[in-house]
Amino acid sequence: MSSESKKGIAPPLIDLPIHTASRGFYDGFSRQVTIPAKIIVTLIILWAIFFPVQANETLTAANSTIIASFTGWYVYLVAALMASCAVLAIIPQVGRMRIGAADEGPEFGRLSWFSMLFGAGIGIGMLTYSTGEPLAHFSNNPEIITGEVGARSAEAVHSAYLYTFLHWGFAAWGTYALVGLAIGYVAYRRGLPLTVRSALAPLFGRTMSGPLGHVFDVVAVVATILGVAVTMGLGVEQFVVGLSRIGLGDWLLDADGSSSLAAIVVALTVLVGASTLSALSGVGKGIKWLSNINLGLSFLLLLLFAVVGSGLYALELLGSGLVDYLAHIVPLSLTIFNDSGPVGEDLVTWQRDWSVFYWAWWIAFAPFVGMFIARISRGRTIREYVLGVVLVPSLVCFVWMTLLGGTAIALELDGSAAGTIVNAPMADQLYATLAVLLDPGVAMVVSGLIVLLLMTYLVTSADSAILIINTINGAGETEGERRRHILFWGAALALIVGSMLVLGGIEAIRITMIIGALPFSFVVALMCISIIKAIWFDLIRKSQGVPTTAAAIESSAD
Template sequence: MPAEPDHPIDPPLIDLPIKTASRGFYDGFSREVTIPSKVIVSLLIMWAIFFPVSASETLSAANSSIIATFSGWYVYLVAFLMFTCFVLALFPQSGTLRIGNPGEEPEFGRFSWFAMLFGAGIGIGMLTYSTGEPLAHFSNNPDIIRGLVDARTAEAVRPAYIYTFLHWGFAAWGTYALVGLAIGYVAYRRNLPLTIRSALAPLFGLRLSGVWGHLVDIVAVVATILGVAVTMGIGVEQFVMGLARLGVGDWLLDPDGSSSIAAVILSLLVLVGASTISALSGVGRGIKWLSNLNMGLSFALLALFAIVGSAFGGLKLLGVGVWDYLRTLVPNSLTLFDAGGEFGDALVQWQLDWSVFYWAWWIAFAPFVGMFIARISRGRTIREYVFGVVLVPSLMCFFWMAMVGGTAIDLELSGAAQGSIVNAAMSDQLFATLAVLLDPAVAAVVSGLVVLLLMTYLITSADSAILIVNTINGAGESESERNHHILFWGAALAFVVGSMLILGGIDAIRITMIIGALPFSFVVAIMGVGILKAVIYDLFRKHHGVPTTAQGCAEAAEGK
């Protein structure tokens, strides 16, 4: 609809047609997106299964060159995403804009909204890394590398939590929030399809209906599968370790302590099978119910650590850690270590192994989590959305890691653990903490609770990912899901995780994900520019009385 002559700006684009099939196997889906996505993921699986040596060597070589070349890109991109989110939320005029039509109420209550954020976001990671990351930085971090503090001492705890919170705080959730906001804002205000390409429409308009839009969505689908594969791989390893702790059988572990092939295959059959069934039931039923169960079990586990763990020490760690995190957030978010000098090479390697890996992981995870957050956040203002998606989950992660990880560190510092926790595999450290903290019978019961919680988190993450991939393939139409496509993506996810775990363990999945995240990282950068333009132009439209929503455009047309 053209603007009035005295209006210096046109109304927003409210139609982005994406061609979909009207019949046959791909009825309701974009063949140009779905078929190439399936081909790429299938080729990746066959490459890993039939040429494992070549795959392993190629992945390692590609990982070294990509990380060395693009580490600075990942660091500065994530800093830009965080900055953009907070600017949009804190600026008075933009913060009150609604992700939807004016006055529209949110679809989900706050508890279910927060529960689904955790289930889809980083629930699995928190179970593995709640002990694993603080203990890892307790043993090695930049301050230890520089010789400022000694490893595994009381002095190493404070810097350990600075870097733990750096990785699991605003960087992760700011990345998710930016992608979700960029998609949800144009989808629910302008009736554009709920898909990745729509977030770029403020910049490129109708050109995204064609091949460039298809390419963006294909990149997003592949990044989603690889990002979720990392989470699934970490979860499966910890799931198997938990079953071994419960005495299910020696066959679960190989002699070197890693998960056996049989254990990986059986776990994936159970977990992906259950997640596929849940995906068939949709967001409002299976996923919502499982997410609420996850939240309840998580609080029960946290309550246990608060009662029998180092509650006072954990709360002190939380307070000091949040203060340290906030005062060092800007310099740590912009620091890029240089090779050379006495400590340069070690600092660069540490940053590549931790910070850069995490930034790539969050970016690869962002199309999935961002789409999912957009799907469940309709009706909220930008300010409520950003604070809800960034601040609340970050504080929950901080609390979880301070209570659980703080207990594990306290047991090591006091001598009670005698190295049994810090020297365990990361996937076993939570179970090792429970074994030291509790009587054997109680530890077995609580370990069973952790295994159940892991299972529900894994199922929630996988079924959410399957639904989001189908939504992208269906040109943003979540109702166009077809059972055979859900089954394909469930099987594909299982094969990616299984083939990579068997090929080279979690490292192979991590390398594949970092490579897959690179193309999507450029899409995310453009999204950041796109949402800034969309919001600024809408504020300009409001000032001049031009409609900013599809509903407003329709009402203006009727008024004429």
């Protein structure tokens, strides 16, 4: 009898067949995943377009009931994901394990890897929230609500950045890192398909080849579409405002300053059309080319604010913000406000509108960003992977937020802005900051640069998401006919964003995404358990001399 039989431990599963069509319209795709996902997304679009009143009433009711009921779930889940990443990186035996064969080196150099991580999940959000989030918390955050500091005061700045860092730091990147590790570990060590269901194979085994696996992949596709829809919605609003700022006409904005219907239609036609063309050209041409432009333009914008903005003040905010964040990350990550007391309802509303929204957003974005990170992280040790994916992008976010947002706050505190920045709509606050900081002609040029940067980020995010969706639908493969499906998902994304913006603005997209992310949040929880089990059992296998990688298992069988 073999030693593994005596010990009750067998080699890991290295084969997970997923049936895909070999011809016809769905050539190379799993019909059981693609068709249900398309039906669900189509129903959401039809609901928003043909039953707008009912849709609006349903979303409003959901905002105050369903979302409130799952606040604790979102908060504790994201805290558990961060803790799991930290533990996996700290344990020596685990940290030394590779996402791939034991002797396999990284596929990409460290600088290229970091550059791709930067562009993976933060572009559009960082442009919209770079000034918007610090200014929002400068005006209202839990410490202001409870009366500890005054709104828009110098004392409110530190708490504003404490909550900004909470939302854009380890919580976001810990979620991405965990999902990416769960997918990449089984894909590159065990030879399973690069798709969501494979990450659950350590828990459910070959069951993932059947209907349950199809369900998990469908949920991932729908969550991805809704997560990207929020990003697109934010970007479209800021894109339209930017076009107005550079003088392309009053028709772009309605009387209340929101994007007009005509502007939404034109913007989505241009942006989704460009992203669809980019997706059709493939990763090597479209996405890679646009990613390089994104990095260059982002660096120029950051350099501009470092030179003419409040660079020293931003450096001070970065230092104090990091200290506060690291000192308070555990209690803040576990805090759930209740509606008791005189300001309880205000605290609950704040947490629902900010923290819960972010946790749902990161979870909805996780299949997209996680699969991308898994794809570029082959050959890295688990410790290097976790530290690189969590720490480096978080620090980039912090620098970005303190430099751009800190400049806006400094202009408000010294009276230069006189309320023109903080009182502007969030989509306009970055442009308003430039208008105060620079001469009109220079401000218009830089605003044009931001519009261009927004366009490239929007196109990159949309076409990357479409290609990832097709990868999930294709059971981890990129072969087969893709063009017609790229066109479908591009049109679906445009219709979801457009219908929701018309229905109730970004708030409608936000609520839809939080609800849509809920099913996938349970999948993420299972992925967390699955990757811990996979690593733990592999450590046992190593101690007993049982092979843990596909290559080692196949070699031992020869």
